[in-house]
Amino acid sequence: MSVVPLLQQALGVLVDTDEDALELARSDRSGHAAAGRPLAIVHAERVEHVQETLRIASATRTPVVVRGAGTGLAGAANAGEGEIVLSLRRMAAIHEVRPDDLLAVVEPGILNAELNAHLASFGLWWAPDPASRDISTVGGNIATGAGGLLCAKYGVVRDAVLGVDLVLADGRLLHLGHRSVKGVTGLDLTALVVGSEGILGVVVGATLKLRRLVPGESCTVTALFPGVRAAAAASAAVTAAGVQPAIMELMDAPSLAAVHALLGLPAPTPGTAQLTIQTDGPAAAAEADAIDAILRANDGVTEVSHDRAEGERLLAIRRSMHAAMASLGTTLIEDVSVPRSAMPAMFDEIARIEREYGLVIPTVAHAGDGNLHPNFVFEGPETPAHVWAAADELFRAAIRLGGTLTGEHGIGVLKRRWLAEELxxxxxxxxxxxxxxFDPLGILNPGKVFVPDA
Amino acid sequence: MSVVPLLQQALGVLVDTDEDALELARSDRSGHAAAGRPLAIVHAERVEHVQETLRIASATRTPVVVRGAGTGLAGAANAGEGEIVLSLRRMAAIHEVRPDDLLAVVEPGILNAELNAHLASFGLWWAPDPASRDISTVGGNIATGAGGLLCAKYGVVRDAVLGVDLVLADGRLLHLGHRSVKGVTGLDLTALVVGSEGILGVVVGATLKLRRLVPGESCTVTALFPGVRAAAAASAAVTAAGVQPAIMELMDAPSLAAVHALLGLPAPTPGTAQLTIQTDGPAAAAEADAIDAILRANDGVTEVSHDRAEGERLLAIRRSMHAAMASLGTTLIEDVSVPRSAMPAMFDEIARIEREYGLVIPTVAHAGDGNLHPNFVFEGPETPAHVWAAADELFRAAIRLGGTLTGEHGIGVLKRRWLAEELxxxxxxxxxxxxxxFDPLGILNPGKVFVPDA
Structure with a gap:
């Protein structure tokens, strides 16, 4: 019997061969699509469904692509010809919330924002805060090692996961990690699984490290600068001064103009770049004042708000970037990360690449942690060769500056060509x-992360 | 040529065969010693010395045991018959301190306290704070995933290492990790190396994630309780109330009495247990007041100090625990870690084991993170069978409560028998x-972590 009938025999109506659903599973939010269509989607509802799917996949040597909400930006969850899609979106239960132990045990398919809405009723939150939090799953956040806006102050996903339950390619279930704050029993396979993009196993459960909601007010400082380099230098000055904002977002002039146009706001003065900085905790107001002074000393025209709702409104401008870019054409969103002090130099490199390739590269940055998202915008579904050539220059520049190919989106298929260059x-x-x-038969997300053998 | 002459030919005076030095390398601070004496000690001064040693070890199939300061408590750095000791203690340089990027690049042999003294001049610190910080190396802290007093608030070693340079068993040098806050390029091998106890490779350099020194005062609350269970319940109440102390240390009655005797302080009322809690940061005073109220409501007799020096003096009592135990006899220091809410239940289990085995088990705990150090004290160099039997009960109880064998000391040789039980x-x-x-020939610290094949 071939693989789809075997899956149907074992899993019945959980096996989905609807043409439209299969078509959707070919691509993620990067817009890139796999060649051909996958065989079927298994909508797992329990751990046993995942195990059964993998046992059949192993027996038939069929590749498996795990998907959450499909919001990735590197093509890691794109499924094509001859592949089984294993969707975990229906495994969305919260098994446990423990305020006394500051942990939660959840299934992978729950959305980040849904989880945090539930945790808020306990006065708790899970810190990972990707821009996609309203639409991305916790399992996807773990699989990509997703970052976000708060990482400089509140850490990365690796710091916020205590353990995972992992189904191996042959269907065996492992319990990795622990429920205690500390634990050094054997090799730290939990940390290895974070960011592994579906090539080691299927995360079917996670024990998350939580934080208490930060008490007190949150203050927001916005500042306009005569150009992106000035904004980058000002943000580096904030970090160098020893103040730790919760959020520090930078938008260059083309980004700011595009979002203002999308939202129907008055057009900014041409060339204007913006920093949006948020402080929280007991020293929020004092930190906002200190930041305000640093930004003014660095040519910023600033405004300070002590109102949380107003702060959210100001941040909404930054959060509309993805939509603004999509309104301009097809977008390749890059994701280089450099040491914070190298941010101005990285913006110089982007300006050089813009000149050399005759491109405009609208760029936003999580300036508190040195993570830049340069956007390449073009027409049609295929990334043109000269855009890839410019992206190649961008990656090499980031690595030269002591940085990395990807701060939070992952390698997927889109950056696998450059992986060996960095490693x-x-x-x-x-x-x-x-x-x-982990996967001796090579059936877990083959061709992702690593360029396949010729 | 046999291995020692080969080493001497390649590395000259760096090869040490002094009998006393070899004898010392047989044991760490656990007191446990390897069988027999190692062949030689190589005092590496540069990365090339490490590579050359490993090339010779690979060519001759000779096991290599890496040592820093030898302060481990699980026997992981103990070297015996037929083994090469590779000492990294002389590789103690600080290559770089970057306040703007909050990172330092160091060699592994530097002592934790030496590094932090240097960083303090920049207004910076490296958060890992094992009780051994004055005598343990940064490389050893990384190899064991060492914890300490501050982990609940400031994280574990894994959270504080951005990258490591790793020499493989065959002498090749790899650069793992990155210098940026974020980075998800490929598998996170840096995190895998943290806590790997010398079985994956030799850490010859590390890029450390630093913090700014915490501004403002630090407040210390001490509280005496009529018994250890009351103290444990009070500490759990502090965590459950949502206050986050920097340090929360618990001493049971036998521990407190032993330290008072060692330091010549007046003997505490029999049965008295103690909590020592420190708060820091902008809300330190308010948090200390909140903690004081919680402890009083939980039968604590409290005292609050706003003086930093007085706080250090109060913590010195806790820091003298190791010396106090050593003054009583040979000590086996255990290291179980449980979810914070399970601390009172874990103390009940210890009381049960004391009764069943007719033992006194003085116990201190990092109560903020649920990490307990029960001490077994006995005469002579060998751990008696009934002590191992009691320790066995202890481990099983911790695992049953959702905890782990070892919070911060590692598996080494002393706990390898229980590893498979937890994993x-x-x-x-x-x-x-x-x-x-990583090590196909099995020459890196063989017999550590994993029980060797029969």
Whole structure:
């Protein structure tokens, strides 16, 4: 029997072969689509469904692509010809919330925002805060090591996961990690799974490390600058001064103009870049004043708000970036990350690449942690060759400045060509061998992260 | 040529065969010693010395045990018959401190306290704070995933390491991780190396994530309780109330009495247990007042100090625990960690084991994160069988309560018998296979972490 009938026999109506659904599973939010259509989607509702799917996939040597909400930006969850899609979106239960232990045990398919809405009623939150939080799943956040706006102050996903339940390619279930704050029993496989983009196993449950909601007011400082370099230098000055904002977002002039146009706001003065900075906690007001002074000393025209709702309104401008870019054409969103002090130099490199390739590259940045999102906008579904050439220059510049290819989106298919360049050949091979220990048949998300053998 | 002459030919005076030095390398601070004496100690001064040592070790199939300051408590750095000791203590340089990027690049042999003294001049610190910080190396802290007093508020070692340079068993040098706050390029091998106890490779350099020194005063609350269970319940009440102390240390009655005796302080009322709690940051005073109220409501007799020096003096009582135990006999220091809410239940289990085995088990705890250090004290160099039997009960109780064998000391040789019990057989085998990818010949710290094949 071939694989789809085997799945149907074992999993019945959970197996979906609807043409439209299969078509949707070919792509994620990057817009990039896999070649061909997958065989079927399994809508797992329990751990056993995941195990059964993987046992059948192993027996038939069929590749499996795990999907959450499909909001990735690197093509890691795109499924094509001959592949099974394993959707975890229906596994969205919250099994446990423990305010006394500051942890929650959840299924992977719950949306980040849904989880945080539930946690808020306990006075708690899970810190990972990707811009996609309203539409992305916790499992997807873990699989990509998703970042967000708050990482400089509140850490990355790796810091916020205590344990995961992982189904291996052959269907065995492992419990990795622990429920205690500390734990050094054996190798830290939980940390290895965070950001592994579906190539090590299927995360079917997670024990999350929570925080208490931050008490007190939150203050927002916005500042306009005569150009992006001035804004980048001002944000570096904030970090260097030792103040720690919760959020520090930078928008360059083309980004700011595009969002203002989308939202029907008055057009900013041409060339104007913007910083939006938020402070929280008991020293929020004092920190906002200190930041205000630093920004003014660095040519910023500033405004300070102590109103939380007004702060959210100001941040909404930054959060509309993705929609603004999509309104201009097809977008390739890049994701380089550099040491914070190298941000002005990275913006210089982007300006150079714009000149050399005759492109405009609207760029926003999580300036508190040095993570830049340069956007390449073009017409039609395929990324043109000269855009890839410009992106290649961008990646090499980031690595040269001590940075990395991807701060929070992952490698997927879109950046696998550059992986060995950053890791070095020895580490690249070692990583492949480690993945093979988890998945000796190579059926888990093949062709993602690593360029397949020729 | 046999291995020692090969090492001498390649590394000259860096190769040490002094009998006393070899004898010292047999044991760490656990008191446990390896069988037999190692062949030689290589005092590496540069990365190339490490690489050369490993090339010779690989060529001759000779096991290598990496040592820093030898302050481990699980026997992971103990070297015996037929083994090369690779000491990194002389590789103690600080290559870079970057206040603007909040990072430092260091060699592994520097002491934690030396590094932090240097960082203080920049207004910075590296948060990992093991009780051994004055005598343990940064490399050792990374190798064990060392914890300390501050983990609940300031995180564990894994959260404070951005990258490591790793020499593999065959002498190749890999650069793992990155210098940016965010980075999800490939598998997170840096996190995998943290806590790997010398079985994956030799850490010859580290890029550390730093914090700004916390501004403002630090307040200290001490509280005496009529028994350890009351103290544990009070500390759990502090966590459950949502206050986050920097430090929350618990001492049971036998511990407190032993330290008072050692320091020549008046003997506490029999049965008295103590909590020592420190708050820091802008809300330190308000938090200390809130904690004071919670402790009083939980039968604590409290005192609050706003003086930093007085706070250090009060904490010195807790920091003298190791010396106090050593003054009583040979000590086996255990290191179980449980979810914070399970701390009172874990103390009940310890009381049960004391009764059943006719033992006194003085116990201190990092109560803010649920990490307990029960001490078994006995005469002579060998841990008696009934002590191991009691420890076995202790481990099983911790695992039953959702906890772990070791919060911060590691598995080493002393706890390898229990590793598979916590991990499960499938995960245990998977971890061994991953280690074999790094070290196919099995020459890196063999017999540590995993029980060797029969």
């Amino acid at each position: 070095g050949d020895d580490q690249w091979r070692l990583q492949r061998e480690i993945a093979a220990v | 499960g057989d499938d995960q245990w085998r998977l971890q061994r296979e991953i280690a074999a990818v």
